[in-house]
Amino acid sequence: xxxxxxxxxxxxxxxxxxxxxxxxxxxxxxxxxxxxxxxxxxxxxxxxxxxxxxxxxxxxxxxxxxxxxxxxxxxxxxxxxxxxxxxxxxxxxxxxxxxxxxxxxxxxxxxxxxxxxxxxxxxxxxxxxxxxxxxxxxxxxxxxxxxxxxxxxxxxxxxxxxxxxxxxxxxxxxxxxxxxxxxxxxxxxxxxxxxxxxxxxxxxxxxxxxxxxxxxxxxxxxxxxxxxxxxxxxxxxxxxxxxxxxxxxxxxxxxxxxxxxxxxxxxxxxxxxxxxxxxxxxxxxxxxxxxxxxxxxxxxxxxxxxxxxxxxxxxxxxxxxxxxxxxxxxxxxxxxxxxxxxxxxxxxxxxxxx
Ligand code: IPM
Ligand code: MG
Numbered sequence: 001x002x003x004x005x006x007x008x009x010x011x012x013x014x015x016x017x018x019x020x021x022x023x024x025x026x027x028x029x030x031x032x033x034x035x036x037x038x039x040x041x042x043x044x045x046x047x048x049x050x051x052x053x054x055x056x057x058x059x060x061x062x063x064x065x066x067x068x069x070x071x072x073x074x075x076x077x078x079x080x081x082x083x084x085x086x087x088x089x090x091x092x093x094x095x096x097x098x099x100x101x102x103x104x105x106x107x108x109x110x111x112x113x114x115x116x117x118x119x120x121x122x123x124x125x126x127x128x129x130x131x132x133x134x135x136x137x138x139x140x141x142x143x144x145x146x147x148x149x150x151x152x153x154x155x156x157x158x159x160x161x162x163x164x165x166x167x168x169x170x171x172x173x174x175x176x177x178x179x180x181x182x183x184x185x186x187x188x189x190x191x192x193x194x195x196x197x198x199x200x201x202x203x204x205x206x207x208x209x210x211x212x213x214x215x216x217x218x219x220x221x222x223x224x225x226x227x228x229x230x231x232x233x234x235x236x237x238x239x240x241x242x243x244x245x246x247x248x249x250x251x252x253x254x255x256x257x258x259x260x261x262x263x264x265x266x267x268x269x270x271x272x273x274x275x276x277x278x279x280x281x282x283x284x285x286x287x288x289x290x291x292x293x294x295x296x297x298x299x300x301x302x303x304x305x306x307x308x309x310x311x312x313x314x315x316x317x318x319x320x321x322x323x324x325x326x327x328x329x330x331x332x333x334x335x336x337x338x339x340x341x342x343x344x345x346x347x348x349x350x351x352x353x354x
Pocket of ligand 2 (some may be wrong): 246249
């Protein structure tokens with residue numbers, strides 16, 4: 001397993017230390033793991049003047065899988081857009097053709113009280129959001145700034161999807177549903193957008209080849225509402241880049257904390273970039289407060305999806321369940337009376353549980 005580590009910014013380095021300790025532990029048991037290290041985002045800008053420098057690109061292209069911390073921070077907010085940390089993330093996704101973004105939102109029973117929704121609405125929640133990641137309005141051309149016919153300054157972006165792009169992400173959605181409860185909800189805005197009309201046609205067409213999957217379609221505004229009204233109606237959701245960006249943040253809150261949720265961004269051969277879905281949390285960076293669980297679970301997704309090692313993924317997931325059952329909580333998932341521990345102590349407990 002040739003794994004590239006990209007700690008990134010903010011709390012990234014400290015959560016990655018815990019992930020590296022977990023990898024060391026697995027390696028000490030005889031697994032063939034080779035680690036390389038690189039920079040992405042603000043850290044890469046500081047070191048190389050670019051958020052996705054050539055050195056990182058070369059490492060990323062030759063790795064089997066990449067574990068990323070998180071990118072961004074207030075010190076970079078005034079940089080020109082082309083060199084801002086988020087551009088590094090968008091660039092590596094595009095460069096490696098990581099079109100399939102899997103974002104699970106599940107609630108550990110121990111954390112039901114940490115959700116902002118009533119426990120009965122979220123207890124047992126287990127959703128998988130499949131988000132297209134390399135197309136849509138994020139990358140569509142033309143885009144930019146111009147002076148319009150009335151002489152006014154305007155900004156513009158272009159939403160588009162080609163049939164093949166919709167088909168390949170829809171296929172991931174159907175395949176994911178086949179491995180779960182065989183329910184797929186495709187989210188679009190086909191009552192307004194031409195892009196979505198094509199999206200719905202392609203998904204419907206492909207659905208004929210998955211007769212076992214119960215396919216439904218939902219407008220994105222309704223989906224946003226249903227996610228907080230009755231989230232357990234969903235099994236797998238498949239959607240485009242921007243709708244998936246928004247809905248996955250919303251879904252993460254159902255699970256109690258964004259600090260718990262991993263993600264996988266995969267290419268057509270299951271090579272992938274794995275990252276917690278939380279941001280770089282500059283307000284708590286360097287204070288031993290960050291929750292390393294989402295990163296450890298991202299490592300689990302890497303084992304499962306890139307390396308086909310469901311056994312190792314399960315061990316990591318079981319270790320997380322054990323530390324939660326033992327009552328350990330970082331600040332973000334603590335409710336009153338809980339035993340609040342720091343990043344390193346959480347890492348210690350996870351390694352012991354492994
Ligand atoms: C995410 C983030 C990114 C996105 C940003 C940081 C560019 O919000 O991974 O969801 O919009 O895709
Ligand atoms: Mg987002």
